[in-house]
Amino acid sequence: MTDTTDELMEATYAALCKHGYASLRMQDIADESSKSKATLHYHYESKQELLYALLDFLTESFADQIETLEGETPAAQLLTLIESYLWPGEDDTHEEFRTALLEIKAQGPYNERFRDELTEFDRMLHGRIRSLLEAGQADGLVRDDIDPDETAEFVVTILNGAQTRHVAVGYAPERTYAMLETYVYRQLLVDDADVDRLEVGLE
Template sequence: MTTTQNELMEATYVALCKHGYASLRMQDIAAESSKSKGTLHYHYDSKQELLSAFLAYLYDSFVARIDALEADSPDERLRALIETVLSPRDEETEQEFRTALLEIKAQGPYDDEFRVQLEAFDRLLHDRLETTLLDGQERGTFRDDFDAEPIADFLVTVLNGAQTRHVAVGHPPEQTRVQLLDYVDRHLVAATDADATNGTDDADAAEERSP
């Protein structure tokens, strides 16, 4: 991507936050950059083509973000993935941007190119989650009695739903994040020897209290 195209992508982000998808005009994007509307049309024939390029730009940015996650274990990597999706970097602009992005997602059923690109986001997140779960099972970090593929699918559904619910009705993604991390602890992380010992002690104590 050239310097000019990168600047236009950043301008598209700002313009989307300000105007939303439906009201966005090419002129709005040009106004957020140092380039003219003519330069914008030189690179992109239409709003649809520009937004398609913008989705590709977001995809590359998302790949870079998750590739840069610092995690020493599958458990840490899984939590970091959840945090990355549900923890906004800038609360105010992120809310505006997610609203605009939801508008773009709503075009998926009617625009084949948008749908293919949106599916790529889902597939990337699903594959990274599934790979992390399988890695954790091989290392003994996660329990070995669940199928990683449907669990990854479930997590993607919850993460996407949390973002949509946040935009549509203002439900804080922080609540979903807390619940998902609790789910990881309760249902995915393998029990340690200490957990097993504590469980035995609790059972013995309960038996002693029984009449």
């Protein structure tokens, strides 16, 4: 990725947080960068093209982030992934971005390109969770009778619902994390799993 592209992605992110999807203009993005509006149009034909690129950029960034996760066991790494999804950041900018992202998700049924980008993110998240569950089974820590693919589908559905619920009605992500943490320990781990509760994050 070039310095210009990186700068434009950061500017689009900042402008999206500040103005939201519906009100966002190319000039708003230019105002967040050192580039002119004409330069933006040279690289991207429209606001939509910039937003498509931003979603692709965010998907790649999140994929890199969850490739190497903290934790000694796959179960601990799964909880780290869940935490990073529920808490992408602590400042107001991240809260504003969650709202803007929900606006973009709402366009999915009507915009095929948005739907494709969101589907790719969903597929990536599902695949990483499934791989952690499979690794846990290989290590003898995750129950053999659970289906990694179906379980990953369940966790992704919970995470997406939690994000929407947080933005729409202010439901605390901490509560969702606590429930998923209990689910991992009580439903996914084998009864005699040699897993330190502190390491898994349950104490």
